[in-house]
Amino acid sequence: MVDISRRLLFALTLGAALVPGAAQAQTVDFSAMALDATPDRVARIQKAAEAEGILIVYGSAPMEDMSTIFSAFEAKYHIKVRYWRAGPQEVIRRAETEYRAGRYEADIVQANGPTMEALRRENLFQKVLSKAQDDLLPQAVPDHHEWVGERLNIVIGAYNTKSVPAASVPATYEDFSDPSWKGKLAVEATDYDWFATVVSAMGEQKGIATFREIASKNGLSVRKGHTLLTALVAAGEVPVSLNVFTYKVDQLVKEGAPIAPLLIPPAVGRVNGIAAMRRPSHPNAALLYYEFMLTDAQHILMARDFTPTNQRVQALPAGLVLQFVDSAKLLDEGDKWTKLWKEITSLRPAN
Secondary structure: OOOHHHOOEOOHHHHHHOOOOHHHHHHHHHHHHHOOOOOOHHHHHHHHHHHHOEEEEEEOOOHHHHHHHHHHHHHHHOOEEEEEEOOHHHHHHHHHHHHHOOOOOOOEEEEEHHHHHHHHHOOOEEOOOOHHHHHEOHHHOOOOOOOEEEEEEEEEEEEEOOOOOHHHOOOOHHHHHOHHHOOOEEEEOOOHHHHHHHHHHHOHHHHHHHHHHHHHHHOOEEEOOHHHHHHHHHHOOOOEEEEEEHHHHHHHHHOOOOEEEEOOOOEEEEEEEEEEEOOOOOHHHHHHHHHHHHOHHHHHHHHOOOEEOEOOOOOOOOOOOEEEOOHHHHHHOHHHHHHHHHHHHOOOOOO
8 A cells, every 4th residue: 555654755765766777778669658549558558567566756736635546556556656746846847857867767747737838848748648538628638648637626716604704705806805805815825827817817907907906905815835725714714715726625615614615707727737757767657557547546536526637527517617727828928927926916905
């Protein structure tokens, strides 16, 4: 089983567990395997994957959300999963640094769309074809097939039901400029892609002006981490957050926490992706896990209140006004939106 108590973090000494030079020897063969989308690929690579015995994943998802998936994969295929978790920028830096140094340790990367797109442009990912991709949301399958979406993080707001009466919850972002919301609003520190998607849907000029007005009149408490921010709303420390993941709200509601979703359109759909590295240390295990994430793991994601991208497993919620993050565009315009987001979240109301 996956050692959850140690949180599956592997140290820099991992190299001792790898087979030196294995990645270099199998690059051409791995490309051929990855592009072979015939339905029996899993059966053909399973024995070799189990012989490799290890899978190395780099990602940014919390361990509590990945451990169930890793445990199920281990139980089915008897392959140990080693997970290195860090923030998106740290994942990018480590993966790029290792490749430049000729160290091919990671097999799989799982992260948000802009992170995946940044690594793809550095030519770190192998194009993979799979019949399972036919069942995914169209927005989850970029034409290049070098990474695909395995889950959809839907970003919504949330409020503490003990602090905020349901009848007073605004229906538009403009309503948050009312003085009654002063000191009650929080946002996640790094969510420039959510911000860009929301204000673009509102009309860029109008949207930016609206958020500037909210921040300058009522202030925005800035917290880092969606999981932390959702927990703070549930605890009552933060009355309202404008941007949290819906699955975390759903999990806390099921646990009886005093938290409720705040659904101001548009909700933002952020595709989280999976990719096989171009030169993985464990090529068969990498492809086996890739297929697992698009099939068996989709049911696990649904059970944990994620939104799977496999539409045969679960369709998108009916009636949800959803705007998808354009990962490629956001990567190109990242500096602009990051600067704007930092500027707006630093505004403070006059005393």
